[in-house]
Amino acid sequence: MENRIGNDGIKNVIECKGISKYFGEGANKKEVLSTMDLSVKENEFVVILGPGQSGKSTLFRMIAGLEKPSTGHIYVNGKEVTGPNPVIGYVFQRYTLFPWKTVMENVEMGPKLKGVGKKERREKAQYFINLVGLNGFEDAYPHQLSGGMKQRVGIARAYANDPEIMLLDEPFGQLDAQTRILMEQEILRIWEKEKRTVCFVTNNIDEAIFLGDRIVMLEGKLPSKMKKIYNVDLPRPRDFTDLAFLELREEITGETELAL
Amino acid sequence: MSKILEANPNTEVLEGARSSFSIKKILYNKYVLYVISICLFLIVLDLFAVLQVFGNFMPRPIEVLTTLINMTVTPLAGKTLPMHLWASLRRVLIAFAIAVFIGVPVGVLMGFSSVANAIISPIFHLFKPMPPIAWISLAILWLGIGEASKVFIIVIGAIVPCILNSYNGIRLVDESLKDALRMLGGNRRQEIIEVIFPASFPAIFAGLQISLSMAWTTVLAAELVGAREGMGFIIVMGMNLSKPSMIIAGMIVIALTAFMISMAVNYLERWVCPWKTELETTE
């Protein structure tokens, strides 16, 4: 299949065409997502905003190839997704560090699986460990790290595998408010330095506006649908107290209240 | 009283309160209590013995001690106490090795293959409720009264935790860790090597731990019937010779060995899986 070009001439790296998802059969059938179309452009920062249990993770798992859509098709770089594909880097909602590996061993895992030599992959891992600000913790085991640090390792691990697309599934959901804001700034810094397409799931409106080029809002109740898309044209770094920020926030909040 | 203490920490009343408090504190100190407890225990035992509550069948603690020392140097049935201990330990180690060698691969296979599991697990669950010691008669019938039948029974006892924990260890590996590896580009072979084996290792190791202590219990039971050496033999001899001090001396050695085995295994565990602390604290 050809690379699809959007009407503004920029390549669409992710395209979801009429996808839906249900789990179970017969009486246990549970519809999670109903027909949804979504495309994400190269180097775009897209935020998926939706309340808890609205199928955000399910959507990501389908894009990542960990789950098959019940109907419809997903294309990444123009090729239909049939299984996990390392052009996608996934930062999971729950910390999924390998507990028996040190920070360094976790981060170098992607290159190692590809058969990259030890010296080379260490260098690469070290670069990303430094980038997320964990230098000095290379030999620590995950259980010795705080939640924020674990999530940084997860991010470094995903980046070290050289993905073209990053999927971040509520990466900061388990962090306290202060660490969270810090990490949000951090993620933008990394994004600017390591330009990639980023899709980011959150249930936090401020986080969504602070980060996204575009915000895709999901319906609250199952089966979840795409409700609205907001383009956020504010310049970065964005200010939570900026008037335009607050107006957009107001608008989105109004939408979610309607949904409730 | 403690309420007053908190309310006004600088008054006269407090000083008096604190001093009376400290006597209480000494009495309430765990270690002081431990010493008191052990002394009381020995005294009560001694009283029981002297007053002959259980007739002649309760030896004085001091008697047990002399018997213990005596047995370490004078042979009983041709062997001193350390030699008997070694006889039991040897059986345990042989049987444990066999149990691990068979049980872990079987459990792992069951964890990986639902077909293998469907075939093996009903048979396993059919045999599991029979205590290993219940096999003793068949074992003697089949293998005679010598070493083989004893090792057989111990293997029966020790293999159960090996199979169960390996099976569950493999089966219950966190799916999200497998997903994480797949997203990094890992294939099935890498998933097994990099995730499934290390992730199931603590569970399998715990199985070995249980298996070893199971083996130690079972060896005694096996030696109660027709043994010529071993710790089980010693306590049976004590029974046949009406020498309770010998029985208790034997029990002390048995308990100490069990304790030492578990200490050694714990130490080993910390050494082979240093990340394990997480599993204990966060679960």
Add this chain to the structure above:
Amino acid sequence: MGENKKNMFLKVLSVVSIVALFLGWQLVVDFGIVPNTLLASPKQVIEMFIYKISNANPDGAVLWVHVMTSLQEALTGYLLALVIGIPLGLAMGWFVVVEGLARPIFEMIRPIPPVAWIPLAIFWFGIGLAGKVFIIWASGLVPCVINSFVGVKMTNPVFIKMAKTYGATDWEIFKDICIPSALPMVFGGLQVALAASWTALVAAELIAADTGLGFLITMGRRLLKPDMIILGMMMVGLTGVIIGIIIDKIEKRLVAGVNK
């Protein structure tokens, strides 16, 4: 659908596996591959079972009497272990004095495998009911105490602190907070204790008894009757499973009652 088919297939496979086991066993004996003096066929075991229902020979009692003897010994010892072990463990968990006094003794006794008590038990209490009850008691006691003790120790300290600030006495905290929160642990200990008791009982009966299932197994060996041995083993397994199920049922009832 594919999933359901696979499950069906696996179930059938399990049944086939069991049937094959018994069939193979029967054939191995019928064709004399294993001499009948060493192994009885399933058919012979069933015949023995039917015979033993009404015949006391050659071991002196009908099957029912053996089962009841074992059950009576096991349950008496088990209940005594619960009645003494649970309160002791609970008290050890909360009252420093009880812990200080009882723990060292308990720690000394704990590593002694239950079967090692057999000779002493026979000396002290004789070969009859009392001796065996003691052995069962000793083996059931350890898990009861440990689980109750750990259960109390695991009580959420926040609740305890809260109760203290409301001026609850030590005894009230123990009664109203520690015990209820320890109950799940205590119940967990019941099954462990049962398994330990049942094993110990069989061992005790093998060595010294004139009735009971363990005795039946021993007699089978003395009389060189493998059908009797296997019958005894199967009855031990079966009875163990049945009491396990009953305890489980009672436990569920109690837990439901407590939760109310």
